[in-house]
Amino acid sequence: MARVLRGRAWKYGDNVDTDAIIPARYLNVSTPEALAEHCMEDIDAGFVEKVQAGDMIVGGANFGCGSSREHAPLALKGAGVSCVIASSFARIFFRNAIDIGLLILECPEAVEGTETGQVLEVDLEQGTVTNLDTGQTFQAEPYPPFLMGIIEAGGLIPYTRAKLEE
């Protein structure tokens, strides 16, 4: 995983639910590529055309609330989103993102200090988010060491596989 990520921000409000990230009517498929075609379409029609690889989602409180569908972080990953920064995350979305290796950061200050279109730089080593348009740097909530282990391994499957092989 790259240690420093850079991308444009797409900002949304509080309670972005999993039906907004990937509507249930498209859950008859499960690959990131197929899901990405409809990512965010009910709250931001045309998102898929606008988003570029490496871009970041900035959300408010309770990001990813609603269903347990892993299709939500998969759709974001498939659409090229490199990182989600939110004031807080719904717990199942949080797990799912860690499990599949989609980077997420909890940082209300960065959310406050970011507008759509601004360019953000995330330093994984430092756990910081820098808004390159304003020059402001924000410190994100650090991960517990156990979760960092899953992230470093690239997700729960490689992490578990390594553990099973021990």
Added chain:
Amino acid sequence: MGQTIAEKILAAHTAGSVAPGKLVEVQVDMVLANDITAPISIREFAKLGVDKVFDTNKVALVPDHFAPNKDIKAAEQCKVLREFARRYGIANYWEVGRMGIEHVLLPEQGLVLPGDVVVGADSHTCTYGAVGAFATGMGSTDIAVAMATGSIWMKVPDTIRIVYRGQRQPWVGGKDLILYTIGLIGVEGARYQAIEFAGSAVAALPMSGRFTMSNMAIEAGGKAGLFVVDKATRGYLDGRASRSWTAYDADPDAAYARVIEIDVSEIEPQVAFPHLPSNARPVSEAGTIQIDQVVIGSCTNGRWDDLVEAASVLGGRRVHDDVRCVVIPGTQEIYLRAVREGLAEAFVEAGAVFSTPTCGPCLGGHMGVLAAGERCVSTTNRNFVGRMGHVESKVYLAGPAVAAASAIAGRIVGPEEVLN
């Protein structure tokens, strides 16, 4: 320091001590996935390099969301489920014709019991808190790991205790209590937390109403929604449970993140307006909302008592000319009983659809998808933008009595308005 129900159950399933906020490795008693989530679990399971599930009796696979297969892609996903179940000898797989909506089916089959830890790749797995199980939803990859290893990491949640007192008004059930509660604490009011539903008013609630309340704990962001095991629980489990179980109650000196007291005597039947379950208000304050569709069913309100309540309003009356009313029993057992005891006839004579079990319309899948601008009163659990169909459709959440009454009136009303 005393412990909450959630802490006690997790402590019994992990090697070390537990405390809120601690990350622990938890042994699981049942692992669940459905036709939407299992295909990803199965794909990830294959990457783990194992050749069996941890226990063929402790995995449940239910084709219920887009089943009976709604289209070719759904058929392919159900096929993945079926083939995995056969190949790995999964004991708890139900084919269409025997299956039900997972969270109605598993308790009915006695597969989730007090004191169990249950994880499911479905957010409404928390339903089983009604029988005193610590049950929580996760994603497909977590479930793949749990299927392979029989354990999963969890953060021990702290607990909110919600104490309900007083006498319920007529037509107020579990759905009204939980919608009122979510309206009070908000859609993230219990984020990362377990809820204990307590007090004399929920002790007086039948199991069906408790399932409804636990089911929607997730709609407040909750990780689990637990009830203490009592006489009603034991009555429900009698004849269903085929293994031993342990009932846990909270210690009197358990530490809670928050204690909320609710006087239920003030609560009217509730309706949650679009587009959040927390937009709850009394049905008397709904105003004039014309509707196009009513759905009665789902993992929230597809149980026998729910159908009886709906039939008590719909029976001998007619669904409004401008309304499609879709009634969906939660399982084949409920379906058959509805046929035998005349409920099916009452629904059909009223001009309603009476369907085989499926999650279908709740998530805009099939069996009642909404067009642009349409409004639906639904006994399901989510009213997010586009949840039941077109992005410009609207979902109003309510209990079976309000849903049935609204189907007759053609607009959102309480049952008393059509019965009087």
